[in-house]
Amino acid sequence: MSRPANRRPENPKIDWHLPTVSSSASAHHMSRELFVLTYGALVAQLCKDYEKDEDVNKYLDSMGYNIGIRLVEDFLARSSVKKCRSYSETTDIIAQVAFKMYLGVVPTVTCSNSTRFSLILDKNPLVDFLEELPAGRSSLCYCSLLCGAIRGALEMIHLAAEVTFIQDTLKGDDVTEIGIAFLKKIETRKHKRNK
Amino acid sequence: MSRPANRRPENPKIDWHLPTVSSSASAHHMSRELFVLTYGALVAQLCKDYEKDEDVNKYLDSMGYNIGIRLVEDFLARSSVKKCRSYSETTDIIAQVAFKMYLGVVPTVTCSNSTRFSLILDKNPLVDFLEELPAGRSSLCYCSLLCGAIRGALEMIHLAAEVTFIQDTLKGDDVTEIGIAFLKKIETRKHKRNK
Numbered sequence: 067m068s069r070p071a072n073r074r075p076e077n078p079k080i081d082w083h084l085p086t087v088s089s090s091a092s093a094h095h096m097s098r099e100l101f102v103l104t105y106g107a108l109v110a111q112l113c114k115d116y117e118k119d120e121d122v123n124k125y126l127d128s129m130g131y132n133i134g135i136r137l138v139e140d141f142l143a144r145s146s147v148k149k150c151r152s153y154s155e156t157t158d159i160i161a162q163v164a165f166k167m168y169l170g171v172v173p174t175v176t177c178s179n180s181t182r183f184s185l186i187l188d189k190n191p192l193v194d195f196l197e198e199l200p201a202g203r204s205s206l207c208y209c210s211l212l213c214g215a216i217r218g219a220l221e222m223i224h225l226a227a228e229v230t231f232i233q234d235t236l237k238g239d240d241v242t243e244i245g246i247a248f249l250k251k252i253e254t255r256k257h258k259r260n261k
Numbered sequence: 262m263s264r265p266a267n268r269r270p271e272n273p274k275i276d277w278h279l280p281t282v283s284s285s286a287s288a289h290h291m292s293r294e295l296f297v298l299t300y301g302a303l304v305a306q307l308c309k310d311y312e313k314d315e316d317v318n319k320y321l322d323s324m325g326y327n328i329g330i331r332l333v334e335d336f337l338a339r340s341s342v343k344k345c346r347s348y349s350e351t352t353d354i355i356a357q358v359a360f361k362m363y364l365g366v367v368p369t370v371t372c373s374n375s376t377r378f379s380l381i382l383d384k385n386p387l388v389d390f391l392e393e394l395p396a397g398r399s400s401l402c403y404c405s406l407l408c409g410a411i412r413g414a415l416e417m418i419h420l421a422a423e424v425t426f427i428q429d430t431l432k433g434d435d436v437t438e439i440g441i442a443f444l445k446k447i448e449t450r451k452h453k454r455n456k
Contacts, residue, residue: 094292094293094294094365095290095291095292095293095365096290096291096292096293096296096362096363096364096365096386097289097290097291097339097362097363098289098290098291099289099332099335099363100296100328100332100363100364100410101291101295101296101299103328103331103332104296104299104300104303104324104328104406105299107303107324107327107328108299108302108303108306111303111306111307111310111324112306115306115310129299129302129306132302133295133298133299133302136298136390137294137295137298140294144292167291167292168291168292168294168295169291169295170289170290170291191291195331211299215295
């Protein structure tokens with residue numbers, strides 16, 4: 067006895083408008099909670115495997131880096147983001163398009179100088195189910211994976227950057243602040259392909 | 262110099278309609294790719310830690326169980342699902358509401374008898390970036406976490422079930438099939454609270 071489920075058409079409804087994305091994007095939507103809990107399980111596993119907080123942080127960062135270098139392709143394919151003309155524009159795109167797309171939140175952007183920017187989250191979606199850091203893990207950068215992912219994605223578009231947590235609500239700060247320090251100028255293409 | 266980002270209002274747009282969810286649900290939306298890659302990183306870490314595929318499978322399942330028992334609360338709070346009257350209805354809700362909410366896909370439901378059902382996915386979203394199982398890992402149930410999560414969630418609503426992979430595209434099958442075998446009758450409440 068086979069009984070097909072009531073399959074509804076996938077209505078493309080995008081809840082952000084700048085820039086436009088392909089109409090197939092809604093097919094990729096999911097609710098964040100499963101991700102948040104799975105991420106928690108990943109961090110717990112790493113805490114079991116590595117005694118030192120710094121090792122867990124490093125591992126999460128490097129895992130994030132590997133995710134970032136793969137995710138950037140998906141991002142460029144699904145967003146219509148063009149080459150950014152400044153670090154400021156790049157940071158805005160990370161906040162308004164990438165964060166919105168992959169985490170469902172839009173951080174506020176601040177800049178301290180022409181190469182240093184911060185993404186500020188009043189509420190960090192990754193720690194939704196977490197009230198505090200695990201016992202004896204006070205140096206854990208719980209969300210290091212995010213820093214690594216941003217760093218990896220930027221590297222793939224030829225932007226070297228240091229990405230670190232500056233403030234963390236899990237450590238008693240009022241907000242979560244991710245600092246992005248760009249290390250090199252955006253390379254301007256000297257040789258145009260279609261000359 | 263502080264420059265607030267162009268913060269757009271969170272427009273609640275729900276792309277599924279049955280049953281209704283609270284309008285705040287869209288705030289929980291994210292794109293699936295980050296989850297899929299993070300899940301891949303988790304599986305890779307477990308493969309590093311455990312030599313035997315069965316141990317990885319067991320660990321993923323038990324991790325999923327712990328996620329399921331927490332996720333069910335979020336699910337009941339955000340969906341307006343009422344007490345189900347049959348296993349068939351329960352399975353339909355898992356497919357049409359829970360899978361849609363947490364993974365952005367709706368599996369087809371089939372049933373082989375009154376207590377055994379299958380969720381069939383033509384395309385398993387969790388293996389989007391994966392072409393085949395890692396080398397030497399032919400017994401890996403890559404998505405065991407899903408089985409554990411379903412089992413855990415069902416247990417929290419007093420339904421004991423065995424949840425296992427019956428078919429897996431990663432193992433050469435045409436579709437991914439998750440089998441749910443309910444083990445006990447749904448308990449009918451004998452004592453109503455508001456008598």
